[in-house]
Amino acid sequence: MIELQDLSCQFGESRAVDRINLTINTGELCVLVGRSGCGKSTTLRLINRLIPRSSGQIRIDDQDVEQFDARQLRLGMGYAIQGTGLFPHWTVARNIAMVPRLLGWSRQRIDTRIRELLELFDLDPATAARYPHQLSGGQAQRVGVARSLAADPPILLMDEPFGALDAITREALQNEMLRIQSTLRKTVVFVTHDIDEALKLGDRIAVMDQGQILQHDTPSTLLREPASEFVDRLFGTGDRGLKLASLYPVSTVMTPTKDAVSTSMTTIPHDESVRQALSLMVWHDTHALTVMDDRREPIGVVRWDQLAGGDRNA
Ligand SMILES: Nc1ncnc2c1ncn2[C@@H]1O[C@H](COP(=O)(O)OP(=O)(O)OP(=O)(O)O)[C@@H](O)[C@H]1O
Ligand SMILES: [Mg+2]
Missing domain, CATH: 3.90.1280.20 (CBS domain Like)
Incomplete structure (x- = not known):
């Protein structure tokens, strides 16, 4: 379980994250939505301690994350970085193998896992030997997501993981995500700008604005009982009934x-x-x-x- 308690992050004069409270239960997929710059990526980076919090608490399974060794903490969390974040001088295979190598997996186990993931993400096996600049945007994004899953971590932080994909590939990976959730039950924090994706994948959705959480509810409740005009506009435009019917x-x-x-x-x-x-x-x-x-x-x-x-x- 991930608990954020009165969590804030200040950059100079401005608060990117402003006293948020959020509980994500084990095995739950929580989607963060909200306008650009509202603090979604900052929230993910606070959870894996890539940036320090200004105040408040982050607890994982009832333990304050400050008590973990930061490196150990990150090894237990898959992180799909917004805009891929692949290491440009490493091959695809080495990028995917990053965490398994740090965990000391055998060469054979790593190679098998790389093959599995390339297949899962519909990437040609030959992709393994390429460098990130030799991939299309969507291929690079899939490698970034594959890397976050490589060591099968219990917690996944996914920052717009499917943003650069065509509709067919995106739907396939969304369905794969649902399959992973129904079988492996990861605890996931998933950022997207695509409201239909949020409604499809989220057990609950947190709507953020200006560093704060306006509403945290199930897809159905967000559609039926938006807590503010902002939430209403974000979810309701025109086809609310069809969105509900898709649930x-x-x-x-x-x-x-x-x-x-x-x-x-x-x-x-x-x-x-x-x-x-x-x-x-x-x-x-x-x-x-x-x-x-x-x-x-x-x-x-x-x-x-x-x-x-x-x-x-x-
Ligand atoms: N390292 C930093 N230093 C200063 N300001 C920052 C830093 N990182 C983020 N910010 C600011 O904090 C705010 C929140 O940024 P964040 O990246 O969390 O937004 P976001 O919700 O992920 O937006 P997007 O949807 O565009 O990815 C923005 O105003 C951003 O400019
Ligand atoms: Mg972001």
Whole structure:
């Protein structure tokens, strides 16, 4: 668990982080959002002690981080730096291997891990021997994120990790992130400017402005009950209903049925969102869809007039 208590960071006259309180439970993914310069990156750097705090406390599993050796502390945290932060004179392989080497992993274990990560991030194995300046922006960013995961740390600090990626690669990595969360349950602090990404990945989202946290809530609560006009504007513009509908799987609104269901209707996988159901109905000009399970067996029906429900507690 990460706890920030009355945490501040002062640069000269200005406070980049201004008395914030934030608790991120073990296994939780917390997203930080807010305008440029509001203190998101500074908050991450305070957590791994790359910069000193001016006042307040940072506790990890009930221990003040000042009590840890700074180097040991950072070895236990993956840090994907905003804008990649790769070492320019090191190859991709050496960049990825940075923390495992410091931890004394064997050559073989490191090589296996590098191969695994390149594959996971859809990078050609030959990329390993290249230098950062020989990569595209999106490739470099993926190497930066791969490096943060290399030693499988329990805590991940990710600063706009998918910002430079095309929509297809970004969606694939977001889904990979969700998979990692459902299996390995890391404690993650994730910065993004993409509100849909925040809603998709965040267990809870902290909205920052001018160094302060305005609201820290679940995606659903932020959309339904924004605590201020600023939060409302950040999340609400135009398609609030569609954003909400993207949070719930269609299985939460369907009518389950044990009897045979007509498969002549358009079908939708049970874990797709209500938003996707809406889209399919509009596209196929239909008022009902058959919901399919993972084995592609029909398990229920969802109708147009059920779509507004959704899981209100999700
Ligand atoms: N080392 C530093 N010295 C002085 N001021 C700094 C330093 N680092 C950050 N700042 C200032 O602190 C404020 C917060 O910066 P920070 O990098 O945390 O913003 P951010 O929310 O990550 O913004 P962005 O979305 O643009 O990345 C900014 O006004 C920035 O100029
Ligand atoms: Mg930043």
